[in-house]
Amino acid sequence: MPDELSSLFGKIAGGTARIGILGMGYVGLPLAMTFSKKIHRHRYDPEMTKVASLLKGKSYIDDINDSEIRMSSARPDTDKRGRRSQGM
Numbered sequence: 001m002p003d004e005l006s007s008l009f010g011k012i013a014g015g016t017a018r019i020g021i022l023g024m025g026y027v028g029l030p031l032a033m034t035f036s037k038k039i040h041r042h043r044y045d046p047e048m049t050k051v052a053s054l055l056k057g058k059s060y061i062d063d064i065n066d067s068e069i070r071m072s073s074a075r076p077d078t079d080k081r082g083r084r085s086q087g088m
Contacts, residue, residue, distance in 0.1 A: 012039065024050050029061055033072045 011017035017039045021032045024045040035041050045051055053060050057070035 015039070018042065020044070024054060026061060029054075029059075029064065033064070033068065036072050 008017065015038065018041065019035060019039055020042045021028050021035070022044050024032065024043060028043070028045070032041060032043050050060060054069060057066055059066050059069045
């Protein structure tokens with residue numbers, strides 16, 4: 001196994017791996033919620049309405065209810081200018 005792959009698996013197993021998710025839409029939000037259990041991730045979405053909704057613990061996706069948003073750490077890290085979101 002290549003050293004890079006072995007290193008990545010070690011980081012995932014040790015909880016130190018980091019990933020970036022761009023967009024908190026129908027793919028990005030569930031993906032962020034899944035990864036939020038094991039891997040530190042950076043989340044970003046340029047649409048401020050989505051960012052505001054998630055920061056309030058509100059879902060805008062039918063398949064994800066508000067309580068799932070509030071219980072997860074899948075909220076965006078930054079606003080559309082790359083500034084760290086309030087309360088994060």
